[in-house]
Amino acid sequence: MVISKEQILDAYRFRHACKEFDPGRRIPEDDFSFILETARLSPSSYGFEPWKFVVLQNPEIREKLKAHTWGAQKTLPTASHFVLLFARTKQELLPESDYIQSIMKDVQQLPPEAAENKGRVYRKFLESDFKLLDREGATDDWAGKQTYIALGNMMTAAALIGIDSCPIEGFEQDPINRILREEGINDGESFHLVCMLAFGYRVREPRPKTRREMSEIVEWK
Template sequence: MNKQHILDAYRFRHACKEFDPNRKIPQDDFEFILETGRLSPSSFGFEPWKFLIVQNAELRHKLLPVSWGAQKQLPTASHFVVLLSRTKADLLPGSAHIVHIMEEVQQLPAEAAKQRATRYHQFLASDFKLLDNERAMFEWATRQTYIALGNMMTAAAQIGIDSCPIEGFDKEKVEAILKKEGLLDGERLGVSCMAAFGYRVREPREKTRQSADQVVEWIV
C-alpha cells in the first residue's frame, strides 16, 4: 500500500451516523480491525483496555435510551464496540493486571520487572502526578484506549469499512447496564467510549480540516 492509498483511506473515513442494516462486515475483516486495536501502543506496554463487541440486539436496545449519540448507529451498525479503560485499582504498580502484563505477557526477568515497576511508580507519582486522583488515572488510561480506537477506525477505512466514534452517552447509566448484565467489573474497568462499524447508506459531505500551516509548527 503506497502513501496515496493511506491518505485516501483517511479521506474516506468519516463519522458515519447511520449504516446499512442489511450489510454485515465479514468475520475475518472485523477480526483484522480488532487485531489493529490489540496491537496498538500503550504507556509502558500495559494495555489498559478491553473491547466489548455488542452484537446482542436486546443489549443494544437497552443501551439506546442512555446513548444519545448512538441513536442511529446502535440499531444499524454491523458491529458495535464498547471500549473499556482500566481504573486506578487495576493500574497501580502492584495490581494483578500490571503484574500479569510484566510477568506473563512481557515475560520480564524478575529484576527487570522490579526496575520497571519502580520507574512506573515514579511516573505515576512524580512525572504525571496521577496517584492521588482516581479519575485522572482513568482518563490517562482512556487516552491510551483512544489510540487503539484510532487505529481500528483507520484500519477499517483502509478496507472500505465505515466507522463512528461515540462519546454521546451517560457513562454511569451505561456502566450500570453493563454491570447488571455481568459484563463489567466496575472496580477494575469503566466505559471509555463507543464505536460503531458498518457500511454507509449515503455519501458524506466533503471532509473539512484546517490547513497544515494552521496546525503544524516546525521548530528548527
C-alpha cells in the same frame, strides 16, 4: 506489500463519523478480526495494554443502551458490529497490582530483576513525573487516553478496507453503567467505559471533509 502514501491518505479521506449504516450488510468475520487485531497490536504506555473491547451484538442490550445513548440513535440499530471500549481502573494499574505484575511476568516475560526495575520506574512516573496519583480520576483518564490509541487504529484499519465507523461519546454514563452491570458486561470494579465504536457500511455519501490548513496547526521551530 507496501501501501502507497496516496492509498493511506485516501483511507483518511474516506473515513468519517458515519451516523447510519446499511442494516442489510454485515462485515465479514475475517475483516472484523483484522480490525480487532489492529487494536490488540496498538501501542500503550509501558506496554501495559490497559484496555478491553466488548463486541456487543445482542439486539436487546443494544436497544437498552439506545435509550441513554443520544449519539448513537441510528448507529446502534444499524451497525454491523458495535464495540464498547473499556479502560482499566486505578487499582488495576498500580505497580503492585496483580494485573501489572502479570503483564510484566507472563506477557512481557521480564526476568524478576528487570520487572522490579520497570516497576520502580513506572511508580516514579505515576507519583512524580505525571503526578497521576495525586489527582482524583487522573489515572482513569490516562488509561482512557491509551485506549483512544486503539480506537484510532481500529477506525483507520477499517477505512483502509472500505469499512465505515463512528466513535461515540454521546451517552449518559450513570444509566449506561447501570445497564452494563445488570447485563453482566462490566461491574465497574476493574474497568470503566471510555467510549463506543460502531462499524458497518454507509447508506449515503458524507459531505466533503473539512479541516484547517496545515499552516494553522503545525509550527516548525
